Amino acid sequence: MSKRVLLIDDDKDLLKLVSMRLKSDGFDVASADGGRKGLAMLDSFQPQVVVTDLRMDDIDGMAVFEYVKANRPSLPVIMLTAHGSIPHALEATRRGAFAYLTKPFDSAELISEINSALQAHGDTDEESSDGFCARIVTRSPLMKEVLAQARMVARSDTSVLIQSESGTGKELLARSIHDASERADKPFLAINCSAVPESLLESELFGHSKGAFTGATKNHDGLFQAAYGGTLFLDEVGDMPLGFQAKLLRVLQEREVRPVGSTTSVPIDVRIISATHFDLEKEVEEQNFRKDLYYRLNVVQLTLPPLRERRDDIPLLANHFLREQAQSKGQNPKRFSAEALEILVSAAWPGNVRQLQNIVEQTTVLSSTQVIPAQLVQNALKMDSGEIPSFAEARDNFEREYLAELLNITQGNVSKASNLAKRNRTEFYRLLHRHHLDPSEYRGRRQA
Numbered sequence: 001m002s003k004r005v006l007l008i009d010d011d012k013d014l015l016k017l018v019s020m021r022l023k024s025d026g027f028d029v030a031s032a033d034g035g036r037k038g039l040a041m042l043d044s045f046q047p048q049v050v051v052t053d054l055r056m057d058d059i060d061g062m063a064v065f066e067y068v069k070a071n072r073p074s075l076p077v078i079m080l081t082a083h084g085s086i087p088h089a090l091e092a093t094r095r096g097a098f099a100y101l102t103k104p105f106d107s108a109e110l111i112s113e114i115n116s117a118l119q120a121h122g123d124t125d126e127e128s129s130d131g132f133c134a135r136i137v138t139r140s141p142l143m144k145e146v147l148a149q150a151r152m153v154a155r156s157d158t159s160v161l162i163q164s165e166s167g168t169g170k171e172l173l174a175r176s177i178h179d180a181s182e183r184a185d186k187p188f189l190a191i192n193c194s195a196v197p198e199s200l201l202e203s204e205l206f207g208h209s210k211g212a213f214t215g216a217t218k219n220h221d222g223l224f225q226a227a228y229g230g231t232l233f234l235d236e237v238g239d240m241p242l243g244f245q246a247k248l249l250r251v252l253q254e255r256e257v258r259p260v261g262s263t264t265s266v267p268i269d270v271r272i273i274s275a276t277h278f279d280l281e282k283e284v285e286e287q288n289f290r291k292d293l294y295y296r297l298n299v300v301q302l303t304l305p306p307l308r309e310r311r312d313d314i315p316l317l318a319n320h321f322l323r324e325q326a327q328s329k330g331q332n333p334k335r336f337s338a339e340a341l342e343i344l345v346s347a348a349w350p351g352n353v354r355q356l357q358n359i360v361e362q363t364t365v366l367s368s369t370q371v372i373p374a375q376l377v378q379n380a381l382k383m384d385s386g387e388i389p390s391f392a393e394a395r396d397n398f399e400r401e402y403l404a405e406l407l408n409i410t411q412g413n414v415s416k417a418s419n420l421a422k423r424n425r426t427e428f429y430r431l432l433h434r435h436h437l438d439p440s441e442y443r444g445r446r447q448a
């Protein structure tokens with residue numbers, strides 16, 4: 001596929017000449033004879049490199065660069081400058097422009113800079129063709145398929161369930177769907193159902209009225225009300241306690257909430273996007289998740305592939321995070337050595353994109369040179385490689401050990417064990433089932 005170059009220069013002759021030269025070299029070129037026209041072509045043409053003259057009458061090259069930097073931070077910009085404006089071009093490269101060339105320049109020189117820019121920026125599209133999910137960096141066909149589905153559902157009000165491994169970008173996708181929907185100018189609010197204790201979920205989501213419980217000193221809008229007109233993202237919905245699932249279902253069916261302690265209901269207007277790293281269908285089969293709620297949440301299901309199934313994205317994402325980090329610190333981006341990149345590309349990535357982001361952050365901070373060496377990457381991956389479980393894994397491990405200990409103490413007596421845990425028997429059985437613990441194996445055992 002030809003690489004797309006957007007050429008902006010108010011010198012029409014030069015525009016024609018350079019455009020011909022780039023086209024004969026296989027580039028797909030769009031040209032604009034002014035900054036304003038150039039910016040207007042960003043969305044329709046989706047360039048992979050922008051080449052812009054610095055001095056122009058309407059919007060100058062510096063303003064073009066600033067606009068691109070703010071709106072398409074990963075799109076490289078090459079500045080063309082006349083001799084007198086070199087200081088401005090230097091300033092632009094200091095602020096993140098990829099390179100500058102002084103007029104008159106040799107076309108071969110420009111082509112070489114364009115190729116370097118493409119290489120340094122992952123040599124690929126960072127966005128899907130219509131600008132949907134501008135923040136989602138990918139070149140993976142698997143991802144593009146998911147994004148195409150997401151783009152279609154964004155337009156409707158359908159409930160979406162995103163079922164994928166931790167760190168694959170579920171929240172980012174949910175936010176992108178919201179941004180591409182008609183609800184974009186209303187709030188996008190998120191709640192992590194596994195991080196909020198059951199006793200607080202109701203007031204967090206539905207709100208409470210003054211005096212509803214000790215400490216409720218004034219009326220409080222829940223997230224359903226606060227997100228009115230917008231989108232509510234229920235993260236880790238698979239962790240929602242069964243008892244609460246029935247309440248949520250009722251709210252979704254009746255499209256109104258009654259804040260805790262209130263006698264009146266309030267209408268709601270939210271789109272629900274939920275996410276889980278569990279196989280929710282299996283949870284339904286094992287009666288850990290309500291079937292009726294599952295069907296209500298899972299009108300459309302999207303699945304993000306784990307990073308190990310889209311290794312082509314790794315250099316792209318690594319460069320993206322390097323640039324993001326440099327930008328936040330107002331520095332020039334560092335880069336990975338070729339060997340370091342190879343290690344990144346072949347790593348296992350159990351924590352997916354979030355883990356890659358952490359590794360990039362760690363190694364950038366620790367590298368004393370602009371080029372991050374392979375050894376640093378290797379060390380960071382080793383340290384990250386599993387002695388420390390993820391929060392979800394640690395919680396699962398704790399639950400399993402806790403339940404096993406209760407069975408051990410009570411020698412497999414489920415009534416006693418559920419009493420100790422202050423859970424009813426049915427729920428306790430479900431927990432045992434989820435962790436594949438069989439009480440009969442503990443009967444008659446001497447306490448360990």
Ligand SMILES: Nc1ncnc2c1ncn2[C@@H]1O[C@H](COP(=O)(O)OP(=O)(O)OP(=O)(O)O)[C@@H](O)[C@H]1O
Nearest residue numbers: 135136137165166167168169170171172353354357
């Ligand atoms: N394709 C991508 N392009 C750019 N950034 C990404 C991409 N995928 C994920 N990220 C970034 O990686 C981090 C993790 O993503 P996110 O929180 O959306 O994942 P998640 O699946 O919701 O994670 P968890 O399961 O841990 O809640 C975020 O900082 C997000 O911006």
